[in-house]
Amino acid sequence: MGTKQVIQEEEERIRRLVRELPDDKRLQFFQQVEKDLKDPDTYATLNFLFIAGLHHFYLGKWFRGLVNFSIFLLGVMLLFTPAVILGVFLLLAITIIELKALFNAQIVVQEYNNGVMERIYRRLIAGC
Numbered sequence: 676m677g678t679k680q681v682i683q684e685e686e687e688r689i690r691r692l693v694r695e696l697p698d699d700k701r702l703q704f705f706q707q708v709e710k711d712l713k714d715p716d717t718y719a720t721l722n723f724l725f726i727a728g729l730h731h732f733y734l735g736k737w738f739r740g741l742v743n744f745s746i747f748l749l750g751v752m753l754l755f756t757p758a759v760i761l762g763v764f765l766l767l768a769i770t771i772i773e774l775k776a777l778f779n780a781q782i783v784v785q786e787y788n789n790g791v792m793e794r795i796y797r798r799l800i801a802g803c
Contacts, residue, residue: 686789708791
């Protein structure tokens with residue numbers, strides 16, 4: 676994950692490139708972007724629920740989402756066994772790891788959205 680300034684500069688660079696597109700391509704770009712961009716508040720809400728991994732699924736990071744969700748489920752199941760300490764440890768660990776994503780939700784989603792805009796732009800200029 677880049678710094679906020681670097682990510683914002685990248686977004687501005689993409690927007691400058693899009694402004695140079697012909698009107699029909701620019702319209703296509705914005706129509707596709709409107710469908711594909713993700714909302715930082717939705718990402719943060721999914722993370723805040725602490726059902727670990729849902730926010731990763733939202734951004735299409737299926738493997739990471741499955742790993743987080745599996746660890747979360749294992750931690751919950753261990754709470755009902757003699758290994759309750761391990762369950763608590765797993766839940767605390769996944770919570771601490773996911774707190775970083777929660778506090779950086781705006782940056783994480785902006786970086787994701789930059790990647791989406793870059794791919795759409797590249798696809799459009801390849802079709803010129």
